[in-house]
Amino acid sequence: MAEAGVVRLDEWNRADRAKAAGKLMLGWVALLWLVEVVDLATGHALDAYGITARTADGLTGIPLAPFLHFGFDHVASNSIPLLVLGFVAALSGIRRFLALCAVVVAVDGLGVWLVSGADTVTAGASGLIFGLFGYLLVRGFVERRPLGVLIAVAIAAFWGTSILTGILPTNSTVSWQGHLFGLLTGVACAFRFPRQAVRA
Numbered sequence: 001m002a003e004a005g006v007v008r009l010d011e012w013n014r015a016d017r018a019k020a021a022g023k024l025m026l027g028w029v030a031l032l033w034l035v036e037v038v039d040l041a042t043g044h045a046l047d048a049y050g051i052t053a054r055t056a057d058g059l060t061g062i063p064l065a066p067f068l069h070f071g072f073d074h075v076a077s078n079s080i081p082l083l084v085l086g087f088v089a090a091l092s093g094i095r096r097f098l099a100l101c102a103v104v105v106a107v108d109g110l111g112v113w114l115v116s117g118a119d120t121v122t123a124g125a126s127g128l129i130f131g132l133f134g135y136l137l138v139r140g141f142v143e144r145r146p147l148g149v150l151i152a153v154a155i156a157a158f159w160g161t162s163i164l165t166g167i168l169p170t171n172s173t174v175s176w177q178g179h180l181f182g183l184l185t186g187v188a189c190a191f192r193f194p195r196q197a198v199r200a
Contacts, residue, residue: 004179012089015104021090021097028086029079032125035067036075043114044070050123053116061123064111068123078125086150096193103192104131104185111181121166122175126166127182134186142190 006076039046052058069075090097108127116122136155140148166179 007049008163017091017093020094021087022026024090024097025086025095029083032067032069032075032079032082033072036044036069036072039068039074046125047121049104050121051112051116053118058113058121061121062113063105065109065112065123065127066105066125068103069125070123074124078129081129082125085129085136085155088155089136092189096141100131100166100186100189101137103189104135104182105126106110108178108182111185112178116175117176122178124175124178127175127178130179130182131161131186131189134183134189135190139188140142140186 013157017039035046046068047070050068061191069078089100097103098154105128108131112122112127133155137152140146140150140152163179163183166174169176169177
């Protein structure tokens with residue numbers, strides 16, 4: 001009689017991890033585009049479900065805001081960095097990656113809710129993107145892994161300038177608060193979620 005096999009996530013080989021991470025992030029980005037199509041079809045009715053600063057209803061926007069965008073240009077600008085940074089972060093394990101995303105979304109969203117301007121609605125995946133950037137930037141150094149350090153240097157060289165300008169309050173139509181809280185939360189998570197040792 002055949003027996004069912006069980007493989008722990010930490011026993012997957014690199015190809016398995018890459019496939020799982022790739023499928024997850026392609027599906028995630030596709031979902032963002034699908035949500036924006038629905039938003040367009042409903043006359044942008046979904047935009048109201050973002051984070052409205054310091055209102056009770058605005059709290060419900062915290063888990064929803066990363067999936068909502070103000071137009072296809074907004075989705076497009078977030079798609080590539082989310083896909084790339086999410087893929088790299090998810091290579092360490094899907095459960096760990098999802099826990100990281102949950103923490104970044106919650107803390108970043110609460111920060112936006114607390115300090116954004118009155119009567120403003122914030123939406124978009126950029127807070128999560130900044131969180132993933134901060135996490136990957138610091139993780140390699142915290143774990144003392146050469147590959148992680150190389151990844152940190154690479155993403156800093158590619159996205160560092162836009163990240164630094166993104167946390168400055170220079171554009172009233174861009175949530176620098178979301179960017180800043182996302183970045184700080186990602187950095188904190190790099191210390192909070194150390195790489196776990198796996199027994200052979």
